[in-house]
Amino acid sequence: MANVHTKPQQEFIVRKLAAFEPPRSIVLDFAAVYPDTKCDENDVLRLDPSNGVSPELFMLFKQTREAVLLDPESAPFAAQQARLIALSHDVKFHRARNELANARAVLRQIAEELGAVGGGKGAGKAVPSAGETPEFKQIEVTRTVVDPPPMVAEQ
Known part of the structure; x- marks a missing residue:
């Protein structure tokens, strides 16, 4: 049976989902904020807008997701x-x-x-950016052709 959550608890979960937090993390945060209420990953997934939620929760999700995407601090490891x-x-x-x-x-x-992994001369060199052509080495190729001996007809 699903746990019943109050509107503020549902909004808490929806905001976390909008901020790209995984369900397991949301459950742990929920337990810290609301220690007297049970919540599991299924409860979190039920409030995912892709599973159908109320219009109010859907709008809250959209507004929070938009704010998260515009906030450069929301992706601290992007740099x-x-x-x-x-x-x-x-x-x-x-x-x-x-x-x-x-x-x-x-x-x-x-x-x-x-970009410093790998051995040989290429280690430590930057990868060319999009649109750039990497430099190619010019090498001289020598080809030696050996004529096979004439075949002797079998008798």
Whole structure:
């Protein structure tokens, strides 16, 4: 049986959905704000506008989604520098706990972010942006053709 939520609780869930938060995270936030009311992922999914909600909740979803999309602070890791800082903190965290395999994986992510992965001469070079043609190496190709010996007719 579905849990019954008040209008403010439903609005709380719809706002979180509009902000692209996953259902599991919404359930945890809901439990922190409304500790006396049960809520599970199915309750959250029932309030997803794609499943049909009241016109008021749909309008709240649209308004909140629009505000989230216009707010540059809603995507803090969209900037490369912010991602690198967060990843650097992750490396410190894993190294402090002697989780070297996890730290190595995060360092690999940083290297990928910077375009410095891979071996050989191409490592560390930036990827050409859209519309640019990458430079090609000019090499000299030598071709040697060997004539096969004439075939001897079998008798």
